[in-house]
Amino acid sequence: MPASQPPQRLTLLGARQLNSRPREWLRATCGAAIGLFVSVWVCQLMFGAAVATLLIGPVGASAILLFSVPSGALAQPWSICGGYLVSAVVATLVAQLGGHSLEMAALAVALSLIAMFALRCLHPPGGAVALCVVLAGPALQALGEKAVLPVMLNALSLLAIALLYNNLTGVRYPKRPQPQVDLHHTSDSMPEMRVGFTDADLDAALDDFGGFVDLTREDLTQLVRKVEDAARRRSLGGIQVADIMSRDLRCAAPETRVREALDLLHAHRLRVLPVLDAERQLVGIVSLTDLANFVGRSGSFRLLRRGGGDKSPLSDVMTSPVIAVSPQLPISELTPMLSSQGLHCLPVVDEEKLVGMVTQTDLIAALQRSMVLGA
Incomplete structure (x- = not known):
């Protein structure tokens, strides 16, 4: 016991x-x-x-x-x-x-x-x-x-x-609400907060309860959210990242030129490229946003089309280190990473080797199929 x-x-x-x-x-x-x-x-x-x-x-x-x-x-x-x-x-x-x-x-x-x-x-x-x-x-x-x-x-x-x-001793005091990072700088609430109970629901439940609850309103909200997360993980616990990830990947090397990366992204209609070293280990990732920011610093996009990016390697542009996940990770853990952290896709690494990529589209498709099968 x-x-x-x-x-x-x-x-x-x-x-x-x-x-x-x-x-x-x-x-x-x-x-x-x-x-x-x-x-x-x-x-x-x-x-x-x-x-x-x-x-x-x-x-x-x-x-x-x-x-x-x-x-x-x-x-x-x-x-x-x-x-x-x-x-x-x-x-x-x-x-x-x-x-x-x-x-x-x-x-x-x-x-x-x-x-x-x-x-x-x-x-x-x-x-x-x-x-x-x-x-x-x-x-x-x-x-x-x-x-x-x-x-x-x-x-x-x-x-x-x-x-x-x-x-x-590791206990934050006084109790303060966790700051929320607004990546888009809008008045919208966080994506994971738009579904489920609202502040009005919580207030109504507290009024109906009647007695004094020795929890701050923020703590009570956080507690209920954690219960919801635990229930979601339990319902989706059997589905892992390895079940939904893409395996046939297009990759680049650190010495790949910016122009080559743009052509590769355009040819395959991709938004990101993983960057691998000679041992096929993930060393970075480059996105259309990274390239656009690079072009904005280097000149106009027109100059890049004329060959201005031929001498610039991806090692100057890529994001490193990279946030990656394991193939065994339950897909329920992907929701906050692909929603509130502003990530559109995540590399999947097993024993330091890139084995796949999981995107927002992959997650949405898996969640939709899980809802249909569970209905």
Whole structure:
């Protein structure tokens, strides 16, 4: 049984499988311990041990969030800073107006929760902050309205450690959406984003779900897309690049002249030519776009027709190194490469030898046939 899979008796109590590995457990544990120690130590230096001890509970809860679930919406910088600030201010006002009683503490937690919802900075340890401020001991009560200062010092210290530790240990924090590369500089969405669910569908599903989801909207979109990709790979898993690639290829050598390459492309109505060395290994690729750009730098196309390109070898024009794929690659992996990366075809290499080419047309034909046979 996997380490993260809870036993059946615990499942009955609401335990769920954790999608993390023991290595991540160790990383988060060390980070939480370091963050808690440094934050309390800094607070102790500035405000004394008594104040630091009174506020240690919320810091421990926040440390677990910031280091074990750093991608969660509740663990983002605005959540901890806004949550701590709102809770401390509300609790301070409640305590000054109503005193340091249990009733006032419950009221402070309720008002803090409403404020955090309104300001979109929900952070559960903020409730503990409100409790600590209202039910504080003499050391914290003596600070009066300045009780906000040690609270925010804890928040900022812990956040600084989280920013440093998480990023140094390979976890990007804070969570930011992946930048999308717009190769065509248009307002159209990426090709793989045009089919399937839309933002409106996601919003409707979240509204229908009703409860709070501790994922940012971007993370939830990415998660659903990955599920879709996994389902697509499973349905097309039996089809490999070797099944759809072209094998009878027209190739050129690095010393082939530009004019010869143009004639070869025109004669066979091709858009690209792989460039092979003497050992038949792929060393580059040249396309009509490469040749057009070369002609634009060297002069007019008219000059090229008159022989201006006879002395220019493809080694001066070709793109190198080349992105290539394996014959055993499932065709489901080709979709992002031939759509969002601006590639029209991909060389297929086996044991460093060129064995074929796969194009957008090959992929479309394979997907269409798979849909027809699967219908």
